[in-house]
Amino acid sequence: MKILAAVDGSPFTRRMLAYLAAHDEWMGPQHEYTMLTVVTAVPPRAAAVLDKATLKSYYDDTAEKIFKPLRTFTGKQGLQASYVAKVGHAAEVISEAARKGKYDLVVMGSHGHGTLTNLVMGSVATKVLANCSTPVLLIR
Secondary structure (H helix, E strand, C coil): CEEEEECCCCHHHHHHHHHHHHCHHHCCCCCEEEEEEEECCCCHHHHHCCCHHHHHHHHHHHHHHHHHHHHHHHHHHCCCEEEEEEECCHHHHHHHHHHHCCCCEEEEECCCCCHHHHHHHCCHHHHHHHHCCCCEEEEC
C-alpha cells in the first residue's frame, strides 16, 4: 500500500506514529511511506526582501526539524520512507500530493476539535477530508 503520512512535528503527529507502530498491519516492507510536511509560506512582503538562498534555507531548516525525529522513528521500525517538504497551505498541499502521487491512503493526526470549533476556526484535517478523493485515516 502506498501511504502518505502528513506530519508537522506536533504531539498529534507523534500520536499518529505511535498508533501506526502499535498496529502491525501498518508496518513492514509491504507499505511504501512518504512523510510529507508543509511549511507555511513566508508572507510575500517579507519574502520580497529576502534573497532566495536565505528563504530556501529557512524552508529546508524548518522541514528538517520535523523530519529528524521521524527518520529515527522509521529507522527503529525498519521502514523505508521518503521525505517530502512543500511550501503552502497544508490542506491544499496534502490533498494535491495525495491526488498527484496516486496514494492509497493518507494518514494524519487530528487535534480532535469538535464540529463547532471546526465551523468557526476551520481545520487542516477537515479541509483534507473535504478536498481529498484518497481515503484518509485520522488519528486522534
